[in-house]
Amino acid sequence: MVSKPHGGRLVRRVAAEKTRERILSEQHEFPKVQIRHGLAIDLENIAHGVYSPLTGFLRSDEFQSVLDHMRLSNDIPWSIPIVLDVDEPNFEEGDAILLYYENTPIARMHVDEIYTYDKKEFAQKVFKTTDEAHPGVAKVYSMAKYLVGGEIELLNEVPNPFEKYTLRPVETRVLFKERGWKTIVAFQTRNVPHLGHEYVQKAALTFVDGLFINPVLGKKKKGDYKDEVIIKAYETLFEHYYPKNAATLATVRYEMRYAGPREAIHHAIMRKNFGATHFIVGRDHAGVGDYYGPYEAWDLFDEFPDLGITPMFIREAFHCRRCGGMVNAKICPHDEEFHIRISGTKLRRMITSGEKPPEYMMRPEVYEVIRSFEKPFVE
Incomplete structure (x- = not known):
């Protein structure tokens, strides 16, 4: 059988056409947040179920659980934090905001929580290093001060030449x-x-x-x-x-995050959501430089007997x-x-x-x- 979606249900967070038209006609009424390309792509992956069971960006309890245990707060395996970072927010918890990419409204977000985080802890736990030469670490250190958690609804796609x-x-x-x-x-x-x-x-x-x-x-x-x-x-x-x-x-x-073993788990979850039952885990999977052992990712899969997709180590x-x-x-x-x-x-x-x-x-x-x-x- 084609694998069940991660968490048991394939998420779809795309606004219905009438809802989309209404939101876009009222867009001037919402606080506006500009986001970079990588976050816009994460939005699409949430909306179309590639990141099932996520329905939005992580709240603080989920974020901490992913850092500490590589699991969501409901114990479902999840190894990479999917988070939205912002500078001083022009909105409050409980607000609905619009996320823009290159001045196009991409999604509406319901703000459940605005919280701060420790960048060094983020880097060390996800990438196993705080070395700024690591591209993933450098990216974390360049992130804004606050994280915002809450559900999203996709309004527009990022232009896709493929x-x-x-x-x-x-x-x-x-x-x-x-x-x-x-x-x-x-x-x-x-x-x-x-x-x-x-x-x-x-x-x-x-x-x-x-x-x-x-x-x-x-x-x-x-x-x-x-x-x-x-x-x-x-x-x-x-x-x-x-x-x-x-x-x-x-x-x-x-x-790519270049998070080595943790990202190998994330890649497997993504392919499980596409319907794959097996996933090929390569040598130095999602690694960069000498931060991870060549087959370190293989060992991490042993910690996830409930992952729901079979890793193939060739x-x-x-x-x-x-x-x-x-x-x-x-x-x-x-x-x-x-x-x-x-x-x-x-x-x-x-x-x-x-x-x-x-x-x-x-x-x-x-x-x-x-x-x-x-x-x-x-x-």
Whole structure:
């Protein structure tokens, strides 16, 4: 069976059309708060159930419970605080406010609570460090003084250049049912596929009905593959190397926190809400720098027997010259001298210089897709 939504119910917090029209016609009557892009995307993910069971931004008791126990105050697993930060508020508890992104009203929010928080505690508990070189920590330290908790109603979507590739949890659940998939493994990615990715995906697909590739689109750093390159590369891989009706692709907009093990739990919950029954947890999942051990995320899943989605721990793949193909450390008996590891950095360097990667690293069709873009990388 397709997994039940986290918390048992798929949240939908999108204002009905008549309500939306009335709110927008009265928008000048509400206190107005401008929010950044990442918060606008969090709003959409709350409204469309990607963050079920959340119906809004966390109140103080929920926020503290997530920091201390990685659970909501009702004991449902939840590992990443989803919070709205504001400077000196121009509203009070009990008010309804409008949240704006780039001067467009995105959502109405019912303010249950306005509270302060300790940024160092936030950083230490979520990221296991207070080092400002960590991008997640730096983000927390740049946040405003107050947090606001309460339920939201979505009024408008943030413009989405990849609308045709975007499916909401209610839609993926219908898709999986139509395909007759009862067990679905989800794979999160921010890269074009190489042979290591394909090995891991197909190893997982061996045990389930369908594979759900769910690329994260959004803010990228210099040198990353552009969103459209990732999408086209996967479409090509599906066309040439996956059985029909074995895999599907849909994107999700989400701002990475780089919280390592905690974020791996969060990513699994998101895919559970899309309907996945299994989730591939990668090496150094959602990590950055040397802040987390390569398989530290695997251990954290042991603390959540009630997560409701099965993690799949598949070790990093490499090419072994003796085995003559892609393997991993669990199945290959040969010494390191025979192993060729696939480095994303090395692949990007080769592609940038016009050098075609060997076929044991990347499918030639995928390479040709990347080459077809004049500028495949974020500059």
